[in-house]
Amino acid sequence: MQPSKPAPPGIRHNVHKMLQDDYDNVYKIILLGDATVGKSHLLSHYIRGTLPKQAKATIGVEFATRTVPLASGGTVKAQIWDTAGQERYRSITSAHYRRAVGALLVYDVTNRQSFYNCQKWLDELRLAAEPDIVVVLVGNKIDLTIQDPSVRQVHRDQAAMFANEWNLHLFEASAVSGQNVKDVFEFLLQEIHNLKSRADAPHGNEEATISTSESSRIDPLRVSRRRPNDTVLGCLQQDGCSGGSCMFQ
Template identity: 40%
Template sequence: MGCSASLPAKSVGGVGSLDGESSNPADSNNLRVKLVLLGDSGVGKSCIVLRFVRGQFDPTSKVTVGASFLSQTLALQDSSTIKFEIWDTAGQERYAALAPLYYRGAGAAIVVYDITSPESFIKAQYWVKELQKHGNPDIVMALVGNKADLNENRSVQSQDARDYADKNGMFFIETSAKTADNINQLFEEVAKRLPRPAPLP
């Protein structure tokens, strides 16, 4: 299912704080960016976040309810740092109406599907359209095929996903939260693509 059991529980109440503009650059070398994960239930969104933030994988964890929040700072090679404020949204249909509260004002979005599930790829395309309609016009979007460790059960071809991502101005990567494959690279690629504020005079 998800990897949310080990995440700090956050209620969906107090959503007012989600609406603020998250990119709050003190200077061009230290950015703070709101990042949202979207995708069908069970594709591994929480597992990706947990692997990135804590280096952990918990296959027995429960489904995310509403959304959970974590943050992680990434140091880049150019000596700049990016603090990701990560909102991991629930994939179940009954929470879909809450998603705009989380992606409003987000500087980056990671749309996740499961490479063994064609249905989850269709759902990912739905989220891309929603972001294009209602998200920040400058949002950095990544399309992520998770569960790359299950390649023998693959139902979604990499080339189809890459073509879709190219057509929609996203970058594409396949990951495995279980083996940690490409997890850090995913967030590094997001970080590299974020617009940087002009240096202060």
């Protein structure tokens, strides 16, 4: 019996393309905020479900991807860019804001200055990113406040006022415990998808599109009371990573 012949190059290319195109849209989102607020840990927990083995400062920009099924239907690929918070990398990181359609603006709930600096980060972002970029304000490290409430320096009401003033969504999360991490990223992706769907919808279908969008929304201020979503999604090792560097290699 003769061994089977390998598929012709054209067929192999088409199969590879089908695997590559198993999503409806690609959304570029970025994480920004001061150094040490936990941006890389949030990304690592979302992509791998664990924290990096060794904590280190992000140098320039790091990049990961994940394919995500949306609650409203359809699948998107998230290109997630983790930017350095140090001043000396500012010119490098701000260049990567271009064409971003979503952002997580991260501060540390135990560090008041990291919250005050969110205004500066937001100003820089809106100068370079897409004009309709969806921004989620994320107060990280709430696990520390559970252990000792006295360490909290940024109260939720204060963050909510800032979020309302600048039309941001607000979450509090913990990269260490994983609380709300998945919800933060996937709320952002769903909001981007809703916005793009409304923009692309024919004029006659606008009302129906908005109705669908509203029915799939999460209330970020109440997200801690939602029932956890147990859906298992692909991880970085399945989707691969590319770009400047990868924190997980």
